Amino acid sequence: MGVLRVERSVRSGSSQSRYSQSRSSQANPAGERLRLEIAGLSSDGSGIARTDRGVVFVAGALPGELVEAELVKRRKDFALARTVSVVRPSPGRTAPRCSAFGQCGGCQLQHADYPLQLSLKAGLVRDAMTRLGGFAPELFENLECVPSPLPWGYRNKASFPVQSLRGRIVTGFYHAGSHRLIPIKTCPVNAAPLNALYGAVLKGLPSLPFGGYDETTHEGKLRHLVMRSGFHTGQTLLSFVLNGRLAAKSIKALVAVGAAGRPSTLTLNHNSRPGNVILGTHTEPLIGSGRIAERLDEWTLEFDTTSFFQVNTGQAEQLFRYAAEQVRGTDVLELYSGVGSLTCFLASRACGARVTAVEEWRSAVAMAERNMRANGLEARLLCARAEEAVGDLRGSYGTVVVDPPRDGCDRAVLEAIxxxxAPRVVYVSCNPATLARDARILAGHGYRLTSIRSFDMFPQTVHVETVAVLER
Ligand SMILES: C[S@@+](CC[C@H](N)C(=O)[O-])C[C@H]1O[C@@H](n2cnc3c(N)ncnc32)[C@H](O)[C@@H]1O
Known part of the structure; x- marks a missing residue:
């Protein structure tokens, strides 16, 4: 079975939701029972079974298990099923902590204990690098996935969609692969300050004189609640994402609801565009500065509502230390640099690099400027798209560090490297499939993969962060 097939199934949504869709939409095999040996894990967290009729992706099943499954949908080259009972459980199977597990789209691996989660994630990276990247399996024999300092309560950011149901304003998380809301009261992967803030806001929502957002009609004012916190500083940020403008009276009501959660700062973010993007480009602070601070090792970093910041502070520290240790040479080009978190580690005395950092998001670059200054560090910061900036950059870089979004690097970035x-590339990736694709392209240009280590930035989910070093 090729990983490409897994990717196709991921794009069509997670297995849990595909089941519910298929029940109504298919004249199908639904109901057919199968006994399946689970041979692997797909990149969306389903078990993979190989049968003489093709691959079956089985929600709720773990590698090594024998399960009784109900077929939900059959496609030309694969089928979807859900676990009905586990005949032979994995030794690593455990009871999920959250009652929404299996419905909520946030976590995929709560039914695996933590050591099993780590080995499954190392396996996903190994799989992508060998199948999609074309690298030799021996390179990944000792691939480790560094555990998160906190397997629960680690997330410093959460976004909650808001809707109106039968005239009542509701919030929670989306059902896996759909926009059906599952109301939740608390979330075990979120940091305690976020749960406290969310609980307080939840109480006040019914008092608002306007409704939640309706994606079909594009009506309703309140679209999302976005919450962030500083693990080391205890500061919290709350942002209400609005569709259109509000009358002064409504803003007052909204501020009262938010203030009950005592956030360090409260912002309004305006997003009137239909679609899945949560945040709009315009944000206004209503309480505080619109920014909060977090510490990463000795560095204090500020970020605002819309700028990227790693969601797991303790693991980000471990990852950045490691990534900075991989750098060689004095001149370093860092692409996709955000608010300058990794930049601080690179520009520190310990690493001693002269850093040129490129980031496209203007407010993140503004934060990075403040952050470098506040920490007494220097770097050349450029606000530009990486694929455009590299065309103008001249210089000889000992190391190019990249930390792109899930889509990976633009081809122009890889060609420029x-x-x-550049003798060395340190590639920080949150998506094994695009890391494998890009590493393969670099290998075609004469780069050799010399080390790779994964970091569990997102415990209880199927996501994994990886640092790969490639050398000419
Ligand atoms: C995964 S984050 C990494 C940020 C930073 N290294 C950190 O860990 O905080 C990726 C960053 O790339 C930025 N970005 C996305 N596409 C970009 C592009 N084409 N050119 C430059 N920056 C981009 C995003 O705004 C985001 O800040």
Missing amino acids: HAFR
């Missing part, structure tokens, strides 16, 4: 003849 080759053109720079």
Whole structure:
């Protein structure tokens, strides 16, 4: 079974939701029972079974298990099923902590104990790098996935969609692969300050004189609650994401609801565009500065509502220390640099690099400027798209560090790395599939994968962060 097939199934949504869709939409095999040996894990967290009729993705099943499954949908080259009972459980199977597990789209692996989660994630990276990247399996024999300092309560950011149901304003998380809301009261992967803030806001929502957002009609004012916190500083940020403008009276009501959660700062973010993007480009602070601070090792970093910040502070520290240790040479080009979190580690005395950092999001670059100054560090910060900036950059870089979003690097970035003849690339990735694709392209330009280590940035989920070092 090719990983490509898994990717196709991921794009069509997670297995849990596909089941519910298929029940109504298919004249199908639904109900057919199968006994399946689970041979692997897909990149969306389903078990993979191989049968003489093709691959079956089985929600709720773990590798090594024998399960009784109900077929939900059959496609031309794969089928979807859900676990009905576990005949032979994995030794690593455990009871999920959250009552919404299996419905909520947030976590996929709560039914695996933590050591099993780590080995499954190392397996996903190994799989992507060998199948999609074309690298030799021996390179990944000792691949480790570094555990998160906190397997629960680690998330410093949460976004809650808001809707109106039968005239009542509701919030929670989306059902896996759909926009059906599951009301929740608390979330065990969120940091305690976020749960406290969320609980307080939840109480006040019914008092609002306007409704939640309706994606079909594009009506309703309140679209999302976005919450962030500083693990080391205890500061919290609350943002209400609005569709359109509000009358002064409504804003007052909204501020009262938010203030009950005592956030360090409260902002309004305006997003009137239909679609899945949570945040709009315009944000206004109503309480405080619109920014909060977090510490990463000795560095204090500020970020605002819309700028990227790693969601797991303790693990980000471990990852950044490691990534900075991989750097060689004095001149470093860092692409996709955000508010300058990794930049601080690179520009520190310990690493001693002269850093040129490129980031496209203007407010993140503004934060990075403040952050470098506040920490007494220097770096050349450029606000530009990486794929455009690399065309203008001249210089000889000992190391190019990249930390792109899930889509990976633009082809122009990889070609420029080759053109720079950079001896070393440190690639920080949150998506094994695009890491494998990009590493393969670099390998085609003469780069050799010399080390790789994964970090569990997102415990209880199927997601994993990886640092790969490639050398010419
Ligand atoms: C995964 S984050 C990494 C940020 C930073 N290294 C950190 O860990 O905090 C990726 C960053 O790339 C930025 N970004 C996305 N596409 C970009 C592009 N084409 N050019 C430059 N920056 C981009 C995003 O705004 C985001 O800040």
